[in-house]
Amino acid sequence: MQALSHDPVPHPRLGTIETIVVDSRTLSCDGGLGALGHPRVFLRIADHQTFCPYCSRLFVLSPDAPAGTGH
Numbered sequence: 001m002q003a004l005s006h007d008p009v010p011h012p013r014l015g016t017i018e019t020i021v022v023d024s025r026t027l028s029c030d031g032g033l034g035a036l037g038h039p040r041v042f043l044r045i046a047d048h049q050t051f052c053p054y055c056s057r058l059f060v061l062s063p064d065a066p067a068g069t070g071h
Helices: none
Strands: 019-022 026-029 041-044 049-051 058-061
Touching: none
Parallel strands: 019 058
Antiparallel strands: 026 041, 049 058
């Protein structure tokens, strides 16, 4: 019988963050998975980025975004 050559302990990839570049300072996030997502939340980018408190997606304002994007 041959021994297993791989480590049976799972090693998840930590630190992987979904980053989405947007053109507006105001946006919404629902997790993007339809019924498997999360409640829709509305977010505002104050400086140059923000994250969703539910799914931890990172939203980054595009450097090419117009200066007066959002309200």
